[in-house]
Amino acid sequence: MKVSICGCGWLGEPLxxxxxxxxxxxxxxxxxxxxxxxIRQRGINCCEISVPLDNNSDYPYFCEDKxxxxxxxx
Numbered sequence: 001m002k003v004s005i006c007g008c009g010w011l012g013e014p015l016x017x018x019x020x021x022x023x024x025x026x027x028x029x030x031x032x033x034x035x036x037x038x039i040r041q042r043g044i045n046c047c048e049i050s051v052p053l054d055n056n057s058d059y060p061y062f063c064e065d066k067x068x069x070x071x072x073x074x
Contacts (some may be wrong), residue, residue, distance in 0.1 A: 008039050008046065014030065018045050 005012045016026045020043055027045045030036045039046040039057050055064035 001025070004028070006049075008035070013039065017042060018074065020044060 003019055003024050003026055005016050005026065005028040007020075008030055008032050012028060016039070018030050020026050025045070026043075027047075027049055029038055029049045030039055031048065031050060033048055036046045036048045
Protein backbone atom coordinates (compact mmCIF):
# COMPACT_ATOMS: atom_id res chain seq x y z
CA MET A 1 0.00 0.00 0.00
CA LYS A 2 1.23 3.53 -0.78
CA VAL A 3 0.93 6.63 1.41
CA SER A 4 2.04 10.25 0.95
CA ILE A 5 3.32 12.54 3.70
CA CYS A 6 3.55 16.23 2.86
CA GLY A 7 6.29 17.43 5.18
CA CYS A 8 8.81 14.92 6.58
CA GLY A 9 9.98 17.09 9.47
CA TRP A 10 9.74 16.51 13.22
CA LEU A 11 6.32 14.85 12.90
CA GLY A 12 6.28 13.52 9.35
CA GLU A 13 9.65 11.75 9.40
CA PRO A 14 8.91 9.48 12.39
CA LEU A 15 5.47 8.75 10.92
CA UNK A 16 7.05 7.90 7.56
CA UNK A 17 9.61 5.60 9.18
CA UNK A 18 6.93 3.84 11.23
CA UNK A 19 4.76 3.27 8.16
CA UNK A 20 7.83 2.07 6.25
CA UNK A 21 8.50 -0.47 9.03
CA UNK A 22 4.89 -1.66 8.70
CA UNK A 23 5.46 -2.39 5.02
CA UNK A 24 3.93 0.67 3.39
CA UNK A 25 5.55 2.34 0.39
CA UNK A 26 6.04 5.91 1.62
CA UNK A 27 6.31 9.09 -0.44
CA UNK A 28 7.31 12.30 1.32
CA UNK A 29 8.48 15.85 0.82
CA UNK A 30 11.08 18.20 2.27
CA UNK A 31 11.86 21.87 1.63
CA UNK A 32 15.57 21.43 0.86
CA UNK A 33 17.60 19.13 -1.35
CA UNK A 34 19.80 18.23 1.63
CA UNK A 35 16.70 17.14 3.53
CA UNK A 36 15.48 15.13 0.53
CA UNK A 37 18.81 13.30 0.33
CA UNK A 38 18.76 12.44 4.05
CA ILE A 39 15.20 11.09 3.86
CA ARG A 40 15.96 9.05 0.73
CA GLN A 41 18.90 7.41 2.54
CA ARG A 42 16.36 6.09 5.07
CA GLY A 43 14.32 4.39 2.33
CA ILE A 44 11.58 6.98 1.83
CA ASN A 45 10.72 8.23 -1.66
CA CYS A 46 11.07 12.00 -1.36
CA CYS A 47 10.91 15.18 -3.41
CA GLU A 48 11.68 18.83 -2.72
CA ILE A 49 8.76 21.25 -2.57
CA SER A 50 8.45 24.95 -1.89
CA VAL A 51 5.14 26.37 -0.69
CA PRO A 52 4.90 30.11 0.03
CA LEU A 53 3.87 30.99 3.58
CA ASP A 54 1.88 34.00 2.36
CA ASN A 55 -1.72 33.58 3.51
CA ASN A 56 -2.85 35.87 0.68
CA SER A 57 -1.51 33.57 -2.01
CA ASP A 58 -3.79 33.02 -5.00
CA TYR A 59 -2.22 29.65 -5.76
CA PRO A 60 -4.24 26.56 -4.89
CA TYR A 61 -2.19 23.69 -3.50
CA PHE A 62 -3.39 20.13 -3.68
CA CYS A 63 -2.05 16.63 -4.01
CA GLU A 64 -3.92 14.08 -6.02
CA ASP A 65 -2.79 10.58 -6.77
CA LYS A 66 -5.46 7.95 -7.13
CA UNK A 67 -2.81 5.26 -6.53
CA UNK A 68 -2.20 6.32 -2.89
CA UNK A 69 -4.38 5.06 -0.04
CA UNK A 70 -3.66 7.92 2.38
CA UNK A 71 -2.30 11.46 2.44
CA UNK A 72 -0.88 13.13 5.56
CA UNK A 73 -0.14 16.86 5.69
CA UNK A 74 2.21 17.48 8.62
